[in-house]
Amino acid sequence: MTRLEQLTLNLADDVLTDAECRELRTILATDPQAGAVHIQILQIEAGLRAQQQDLNVVEPVMQSLRGAVADSVARTVMSQIKMSPAPEWRQKEISQKDIFRELSGTATFPNFVLWMRLLLKRAWLPLAVCLVLVITGFGVWYFTPTAGKPTLAEIQGSGLILERAGHRLSATGGIHLQPGDLLRTPENVTAVIGYAPEATRLKLLPGTEMTLTAVGRGKLFALVVGKLEATVARQSPFRPMVLKTAQAQARVVGTRFTLTVTTNSTRLDVMEGKVRFTRLSDEKFVEVTGGHYAMAAAGYELAALPFTGGITREWWHGIQGKTKVSLPDDPRFPAHPDARDTAPGFELTIAETNHLGVRLCGYIHPPVTGEYSFWLESPPTDFKAVGYAALLMSPTENPADAFEIAQTGGSGMMFGGAASPYISGDSKTRAPPPIPLVAGRRYYFEARMIIEQGKGTLSVVWQPPGQDREVLSSNYLSPWKPN
Amino acid sequence: MGKTPTETDTIVTRVLGGNIDAYEAIVRAYQHEVWKVVSAMLFNREQTEDLVQRTFINAYQHLHRYQSGRDFGAWLKEIARNEVRQELRRRKREDRRLEVYQTHVLQNYDAAFDSAASDRLEQALQKCAEQLPPASAEVVRLRYQAGHNFAAIAAHLGRTVKATRQHLARIRLGLRDCIQKQLAKT
Numbered sequence: 124m125t126r127l128e129q130l131t132l133n134l135a136d137d138v139l140t141d142a143e144c145r146e147l148r149t150i151l152a153t154d155p156q157a158g159a160v161h162i163q164i165l166q167i168e169a170g171l172r173a174q175q176q177d178l179n180v181v182e183p184v185m186q187s188l189r190g191a192v193a194d195s196v197a198r199t200v201m202s203q204i205k206m207s208p209a210p211e212w213r214q215k216e217i218s219q220k221d222i223f224r225e226l227s228g229t230a231t232f233p234n235f236v237l238w239m240r241l242l243l244k245r246a247w248l249p250l251a252v253c254l255v256l257v258i259t260g261f262g263v264w265y266f267t268p269t270a271g272k273p274t275l276a277e278i279q280g281s282g283l284i285l286e287r288a289g290h291r292l293s294a295t296g297g298i299h300l301q302p303g304d305l306l307r308t309p310e311n312v313t314a315v316i317g318y319a320p321e322a323t324r325l326k327l328l329p330g331t332e333m334t335l336t337a338v339g340r341g342k343l344f345a346l347v348v349g350k351l352e353a354t355v356a357r358q359s360p361f362r363p364m365v366l367k368t369a370q371a372q373a374r375v376v377g378t379r380f381t382l383t384v385t386t387n388s389t390r391l392d393v394m395e396g397k398v399r400f401t402r403l404s405d406e407k408f409v410e411v412t413g414g415h416y417a418m419a420a421a422g423y424e425l426a427a428l429p430f431t432g433g434i435t436r437e438w439w440h441g442i443q444g445k446t447k448v449s450l451p452d453d454p455r456f457p458a459h460p461d462a463r464d465t466a467p468g469f470e471l472t473i474a475e476t477n478h479l480g481v482r483l484c485g486y487i488h489p490p491v492t493g494e495y496s497f498w499l500e501s502p503p504t505d506f507k508a509v510g511y512a513a514l515l516m517s518p519t520e521n522p523a524d525a526f527e528i529a530q531t532g533g534s535g536m537m538f539g540g541a542a543s544p545y546i547s548g549d550s551k552t553r554a555p556p557p558i559p560l561v562a563g564r565r566y567y568f569e570a571r572m573i574i575e576q577g578k579g580t581l582s583v584v585w586q587p588p589g590q591d592r593e594v595l596s597s598n599y600l601s602p603w604k605p606n
Numbered sequence: 607m608g609k610t611p612t613e614t615d616t617i618v619t620r621v622l623g624g625n626i627d628a629y630e631a632i633v634r635a636y637q638h639e640v641w642k643v644v645s646a647m648l649f650n651r652e653q654t655e656d657l658v659q660r661t662f663i664n665a666y667q668h669l670h671r672y673q674s675g676r677d678f679g680a681w682l683k684e685i686a687r688n689e690v691r692q693e694l695r696r697r698k699r700e701d702r703r704l705e706v707y708q709t710h711v712l713q714n715y716d717a718a719f720d721s722a723a724s725d726r727l728e729q730a731l732q733k734c735a736e737q738l739p740p741a742s743a744e745v746v747r748l749r750y751q752a753g754h755n756f757a758a759i760a761a762h763l764g765r766t767v768k769a770t771r772q773h774l775a776r777i778r779l780g781l782r783d784c785i786q787k788q789l790a791k792t
Contacts, residue, residue, distance in 0.1 A: 124779065132775045134703055135649060136756070144703055151706055158706055165707040167781055169646035170731040171750040172654075173638075179655050180637045184662045185630050281696055282653055291652070293659035 126150070131161050135168040183292040273300040273335060273342070276317030276324065282309045300335050307332045308349070318342075318356075323364070326352040341365060350383045355396075367403075371419035374399040378413075388420035392430065400425075422491040424563020428601075434485035435602040436466035442480040442573055453480065458605075468597040469570060469583035479574045481581075484603045486520060486565040487595070493588030494557035497595075499529040499570065500582050512581050516558065517567035522603065525567055528558070565601065614678040622669060632678075633662050639679050643686040647694065647711055649704065651753060657693055661686040726792060727785065734784035742777045749774060 130147040133139040139147070151157050275285070275298045284307035285294035292298070294306075300316065308314050308331045316325040323342070327333060331349025341362035351366070357377035358364050364375040366382055368389040373382060378396025382389065391400050393411045401408040402419045411417045415427040437460035442453060455461075460482070469483060489495060499514040514529040560566060572581045586592045614635070620628040640661050645654045665672075665685050672681055694708055735746060748759045760770040 124775065128779060129775070132778065135778075136771060136774075137649065138771075139703060158710075162707055162710050163782055163786075164778065165649075165704070166646075166727065167731065167778055167785065168649065170728060171735075171746065171778075171781075172645040172649065173642040173728075174750045175641060175645065175651070175753055176751045177753065178637050178641055178658070180641070180658050180662065181630060181633045183655075183659050184633050184666075185627075187659070187663055188626055188629065188666055281693060282656065284652065291655055291659075293656055293663055295660060295663065 125160075127154070127157050127160055128164065131164045135165060179291055182290045183287075186287060186290065187293055187295070187298060271318030271321040271323065274298065274317050274319065275300065275314060276319070277315035278312070279314075280309075280312035280329075283307070283312050283314050284309070302335055302337050305332070305334045322354065322356040323358075324354045328352065336367070343367070346382060346384050346389075348384050348386070350381060352381045354379045368419075369403075371403055372401045374401070380411075388418060388423075390416060390418045392416040400427075418490075418563075420490075422493075422562060424492065424561060426563040428488055428563070428565060429486075431488050431599060431601045432597050433465040433467055433602050434469060434483050434597070434600045435463065435604070436471075437463045437482045437484075439480040440478070442478045442575075456480070457482070463605075465602050468600060469595045471570075471572065471581045473572070473574050473578060473580070477574070477576055481572045481574075482569060483571075484522070484567070484569040486601045486603065487516075487560070487568045488565050488599050488601065489560040489562050489587070490599060491588060492560070492562045495560050495588065496557050496586040496592075497528060498584040498592070499531055500584055511575075512570065512572040514583060515569040515571070520565050520567050522567045522569070525569055567603065568600075611675065611678065615674045618669060618672060618674070618678070621666070629666055636679055636682050637662075640682055640686045643683050644690060647690045647704075647708055653693075657689050658686070661689050664689065726789060730785045730788035731781065733788055734781050737784065738777065738781075742773070742780075745770070745774055746777060 127147070127150050130139065130143050130150070133143060134147065147161075151161060275283075275294060275296055278294060278296050283294040284305075285292045285298070285300075286305040286307075287301060288303065294314070300306075306314060306316075306327060308327045308329050310329050312329055314327045316327070317323070325344075328350040331351060332347040333349070333351065334345045334347070336343035336345050342358070342364040344364075344366045346366055346368050353364075353366075353375070355364055355375050355378050358375065366373045366375070368382070368384045370384075370387075371389040371391070373380070373391055375398050376396075378398055379394040380396075380398055381392045381394075383392075384390075391398060391411055393413055393415055395413045397413075398411050399408055400411050400417045400419070402425050404419075407425050409417050409425050409427050411427040415429055416431070417425060417427050419425065437457075439453060439455055440461050466483060471481060471483060473479060473481065497514060497516070499512055512531050513527055515525040516528050517523075517525040568583075570581060570583055583595045584592050585595045614632065617628050617631050621632070637658065640658050641654065644657045644661070648654050648657065661682065665682055668685075672678065691712065694712070735743070738746065745759065745763070748754045748762060749756075754762070756767045756770050756774075760767045763770065765773075
């Protein structure tokens with residue numbers, strides 16, 4: 124078997140690796156005979172695949188069409204009803220309107236009392252009906268503000284899986300969804316469930332699996348895995364939207380949020396509005412408002428916390444003198460940085476510069492309760508580099524309580540001299556004292572670095588309980604905001 | 607399986623008259639033909655199913671455009687080819703692995719479609735497949751007619767996945783040689 128044949132058969136069997144794919148392309152591009160061989164083999168594969176029995180076509184097609192026809196029939200019937208003359212049973216209602224027409228022609232302010240008497244005498248029944256209708260209408264408006272049916276409003280990419288009663292249906296835009304329908308978005312596919320005319324939209328991101336549990340009695344979903352972005356119009360308090368996962372339940376009355384589900388955890392991020400988030404293991408719940416998130420997972424304190432992602436970065440030019448981590452000595456520190464922005468995380472690389480001070484500050488959101496270790500790492504960057512760095516941490520979320528837990532500084536191959544037991548040079552052999560942190564709380568954290576000369580690189584590494592050392596990810600950070 | 611043109615036209619008339627259930631007979635009669643067109647381009651069962659279903663739904667939505675007395679299967683296959691073209695355009699950026707082969711098939715679509723050549727290839731494949739030894743024929747049946755994956759076939763035959771794949775690779779290359787001989791004879 125030639126290499127070309129082998130690679131083509133791997134392609135046919137859908138086991139071609141990226142490297143093999145590149146190799147196959149090269150062969151096809153360089154060997155003029157290769158294309159014909161490649162096509163012959165794939166034609167045989169296609170011919171064999173055409174023999175497939177037990178096709179899953181008839182039932183899904185007929186189900187889709189029957190659903191579409193039912194909708195079309197309903198639309199047609201309603202439009203014809205609107206166009207046709209009123210039936211006999213409506214004529215009586217219309218004749219009542221004649222009374223008002225008659226009265227309105229004669230009604231002037233001096234005759235108002237007479238007009239009202241006449242009205243009450245001759246039209247008390249319609250008035251009562253109107254009053255009841257107004258009250259009922261208000262009740263309907265207030266308690267059942269939503270009436271849309273779930274529809275696959277948008278599909279991006281191909282391969283969306285829609286299963287109904289064990290059959291795969293053609294997931295085309297506009298199809299109405301029913302209770303029990305399962306949607307699965309493969310990689311590169313997103314799908315939006317709409318509830319027109321209401322503005323509620325659920326966007327299923329790639330890799331998501333969700334079942335519509337119920338439609339009529341509120342909007343109930345079971346999110347198995349993946350991520351969902353939702354914009355939810357105001358829902359009836361008696362028929363809310365409820366999303367269930369293996370760990371939690373989110374009860375929504377009207378808001379914008381995302382729900383991310385993995386095997387072991389469920390995370391809710393609320394952009395606007397309010398969501399009641401219940402942990403299923405103990406039925407404890409928390410109200411999560413806009414700009415906050417909550418997590419249901421083993422060892423995690425159930426709390427609504429501000430969004431994570433990013434950290435505040437400030438810098439000062441023209442720091443003078445070898446004062447080691449001397450930012451506090453500068454009169455411009457901390458209130459008047461030359462610039463401030465949000466950095467993605469606790470990793471910082473400074474290009475060639477002189478006398479630059481940088482501060483990274485924010486909050487750590489520990490994912491589990493336990494003892495954490497922290498290291499300040501400044502790997503070798505430049506023989507001429509001279510600089511200092513320090514790490515401060517607060518046992519609370521108050522910056523005023525922060526104290527130094529690590530320091531490094533000096534000149535030469537790296538910032539590491541011999542300043543503290545937590546410096547980079549010793550970090551692999553000597554563990555720093557662990558710090559107890561509680562999941563569901565946030566802790567103020569700050570790193571400072573001064574580059575007197577040359578280039579500088581700084582990163583904060585942590586080791587959560589029972590896990591490996593890693594650079595502190597932005598998933599566990601939120602920026603500090605100056606008052 | 608197949609329907610005569612008159613039978614098909616009668617069913618189409620019933621569907622257009624509002625009897626949606628009559629369309630089921632059309633789907634049953636033509637699903638294998640449409641499957642052939644789509645599966646020739648998409649080497650993925652789920653995507654093929656999706657596109658075949660979409661073809662029939664599309665055909666239903668445009669059934670009033672079908673001209674009575676014409677070849678309904680050909681009309682349906684043209685819709686299927688259009689669906690395939692659109693699908694390939696949609697996924698061109700994300701999946702270029704089958705590009706050379708798909709370009710070749712699309713060129714055949716765009717040129718006058720040589721159904722005679724396609725039929726000859728199909729007949730030769732059928733003849734060669736009939737000559738396979740029973741063990742090889744069983745592997746082909748499990749893989750292509752029953753639609754099992756390699757792990758299931760290997761478990762069924764009591765072999766490793768690797769051995770099963772190698773066996774099927776040899777079968778396919780053998781079929782190619784056999785088909786070339788068959789086509790050379792005609």
